[in-house]
Amino acid sequence: MNSAIFTDSTAIPTIHNDAKRTIKDSVFRNLFSQKEYLLQLYQALHPEDKNATKADLEYVTLQNIMINADYNDLGFLIGNRLMILAEAQSTWCVNIIVRCVMYLAQTWKDYFIRTKQSVYSTTALNFPEPELYVIYTGNEVIEKKVLRFSEEFFNGRQVAVEALVKVITESNKDDILSQYIVFAKIVDTQRKMYPGDSRRAVTEAIRICKDKNILKAYLEDREKEVVDIMVTLYSQEEAVEQYVISKQFESEIKSAVQSCRDFGKTVAESISYLMKRFDFSETRSQKEVEKYWNL
Template sequence: MAKEKSMRHSGKDTVFRDMFSKKKYLIQMYKALHPEDSTITKADLKIITLQSILLNGIYNDLGFMVRGKQLMILVEAQSTWSPNIVIRALIYLMSTYQDYFSENKIQLYGSKKVEMPKPELYVIYTGDQGSHPDVLSMKDEFFPHADCCIEAKVKIIYLRDSDDIISQYIGFCRVFNEQVALYGRSLRAAKETIRICRDKNLLREYLSERAKEVEGIMLTLFDQEQVWNVERENIRSEAFNEGVNRGISQGKLSMLIELVRDGSLSLPAAAKKANLDVAMFKAKMAAVL
């Protein structure tokens, strides 16, 4: 997995992917999204989450088909609000459709109109709703006063007064945040998150079945984040030092030019000190007025 993808996902987001990759939890999500559908079975669901091992490849949190080619649902878990959610959702949707057309050998360049599953886009937002909308519209968000040739709408799901699996997941995320605030990104934070959530009946079955795996997911990502932070600081330090060195070199060159101009240093000697040939040094002098 590329580093960018590992860094994008926090522990709770990866728990999301792990949990809903299992149909017994996926069907609970579908029922929370479509409580009117009383006949759905696990056999009616097919997971189509995008997977990519390529650097900067497209991959999303969750995608699944319902009843063959009837309905395509994409769901993202989001802890930080951004209007760009709708753009990412559209990218994931188009990538998923591309896979669908390829897998089903559907030709888009023929004259016959193709059949395609109806899409539904959701974001499970684990923060407070505040003034955020229930539906995020690309047109309203990015082109509110202009005619736009494309539109996408994402339904945002917030914490609600329910014990469905989506509300439980949001509750899990909030406990996770509280424990990380108390204990940092540590094994204790992972263990306390699991213990408290089981006591509160938040994802109890999943956490009881996969406690060790969830701990491992969290700790692995904690470690990856720490490594990434160290690498980021090294990059910043290297960039700073490079800038300082560049500044010193430029300052040294300016000083040598002034010494040549006031006759204190010969041109060949100055060029040698600047690690330049005489012609290049003369060109640098001409550029500095």
């Protein structure tokens, strides 16, 4: 897999492979592509650092790692810190730790290339201290605030590689991360309230968030962009779901036809059976029997 590290003093580069975009990935990255909000994110994680400015922030985001599925990423440098944040959106799985480690390894590799350092040199490498975070926007209760690689995968035994990943979930704080998590949950709730009407669900979620002063400035400034991002993603998700359903249904029809054949039913009896079981027309049933009878 080809990966490229991006460093930019202004914004995260646009990824042109739309097939790899996901809703909250896009909103997450879109939100924090603005230095104003990225600084707020950093200050939420390090409130003790009162002197950080937008000029201190440098994006470090990989193009091809952790972009697919429900795991999304953001990487940036500030001082001697390398901050990597991965968003887990739906069902919780500790595999996110491995993804964070993979992301970190690739980021370090590209960092050494960019800074012209060699791992084969006799000079000790100079690289920023990593911090790994998972931003969880799903509904499961995650008890642990810090995940250890060795504990989750090797029963706490000492192994050659260790990694600590801090888990950020919804809280009573009013910082930018907490607001984003609340925003994501409100979006999910509205989707359930308006199934099949993505645009209404999104616009209603944005209205609620603005009324509650949740990401208000960002949503007022980029509302149309946010709606477009999310509606596009929902359309992709729904298309995938329909494809899966259609493939499952096709498999069920095939199985029914072959079961009729194997149990000695005639073609005519099989057509009649499909008409009753699937509420098909006679023409549709005949086509399905012809399609699968000799397979």
